[in-house]
Amino acid sequence: MQRITVVGIGADGWDGLAMESRRLVREAEVVMGGKRHLETVPWAWWQVRVEWPSPLAEALPGLLEEYEGKRIVVLASGDPFVAGIASTLVSIVGPDDVEVIPTVSSESLARARMRWSFEETSLVSLVGRDVRRLLPHLAPGRKLVVLSSDGGTPASVAALLVAQGYGETAMTVLNDLGGLAESRTESTAAGWKDRVSAELNVICLACVADASRRSATSSVPGLPDAAFGSGTTVAGRDARAAALARLAPAGGDLLWAVGPGAPSVAIEWLRSEPLASAVVAVVPEEVADVKESAADLGVPELRVVEGTGPEAFDGREAPDAVFVGSRAADAALLDALHDALRPGGRLVVHAVTVEDEAALVRRFGRHGGELVRIGVEEVVAGETATWTPRRTLVQWSVVR
Ligand SMILES: C[S@@+](CC[C@H](N)C(=O)[O-])C[C@H]1O[C@@H](n2cnc3c(N)ncnc32)[C@H](O)[C@@H]1O
Secondary structure (H helix, E strand, O other): OOOEEEEEEOOOHHHHOOHHHHHHHHOOOEEEEOHHHHHHOOOOOOOEEEEOOOOHHHHHHHHHHHOOOOOEEEEEEOOOOOOOOHHHHHHHHOHHHEEEEOOOOHHHHHHHHHOOOOOOEEEEEOOOOOHHHHHHHOOOOOEEEEEOOOOOHHHHHHHHHHHOOOOOOEEEEEEOOOOOOOEEEEEEOOOOOOOOOOOOEEEEEEOOOOHHHHHHHOOOOOOOHHHOOOOOOOOOHHHHHHHHHHHOOOOOOEEEEEOOOHHHHHHHHHHHOOOOEEEEEEOHHHHHHHHHHHHHOOOOOOEEEEOOOHHHHOOOOOOOEEEEEOOOOOHHHHHHHHHHOOOOOEEEEEEOOHHHHHHHHHHHHHHOOEEEEEOOEEEEOOOOOEEEEOOOEEEEEEEO
């Protein structure tokens, strides 16, 4: 595979392009990119122009093969590594065969317009994504630069913020940054209403939460049980937090989860580590509810598969962590999932029945690890306040 050069272009198009980038584009035999970018480059009879097909991801490997041996320049906006095509190209042809010439990204321009430093700002991309992906990033006082899918994204974001108790968030939409038509619109999320945005826009949010929302939006595990939809939680927030502490999500770790309570554990796993991934196996009747609950909590990327046994995970990459809810006496399931773990992987199993508890005691005897009993009592408000115990739970965890 030949070298591919990716050239970043700003909203000022060809005129704003550096001399070296112009030279690279002029000398290319094939120039690929979106319509908007191709239109900005002066016509050259010796070049083939390839406008991106839709959907692009599936077509890209074939396109690159078709023009193998030619000098290819790919046009992309701003910094091609910011929510751009560069990562996809690297995944197809490898890092050594992709050269990237970035220009200023829309995120940098947005921060410059807002006078926000890199250190105090987080970038969130909603390009082609469910707007609820914004949810795990919301926290009082956070500054977020959000890349939009299109002109409708600001209104969707405003509605989401209002629904989540973030209506007082200061919202600035920056349209056509760096171009002649650049403009901005400012409002609170609650006051956004029917304002119109350009197709190309970035949303800058200075998050302000209602007092009622402050505790509910943390990415630290142990969300209130009421935050989850039906079929999603069984464990209870304290037991769930104890499970997540031992599952220890970090970086790009993969979790497999199965059994009662597994969906809520998988959702909190994803919320606590943006690079992590998770697969949860549930009975067919629960698939839709679990997907909806995951999306409502900002992690629509949760993979939900049908099944109750280890075969539900067939063909998947080996996990870094496994959670099993209330199925401790199922020896075949536990053996298979334990064996599937990568070395250093963590297994956490919850038991509430006597049979499951006995099975965990035996496993602890054989494999070691940590066996704990979690008993939680809460005061239920009534005429007289008394401590009411929740169902006691036994948790076994082990590192492979
Ligand atoms: C696929 S991302 C690419 C981002 C690009 N690589 C960058 O460095 O800015 C496209 C999104 O970036 C934002 N964007 C890119 N150029 C912009 C501009 N000139 N003005 C406003 N937003 C822009 C918009 O949110 C747009 O939907």
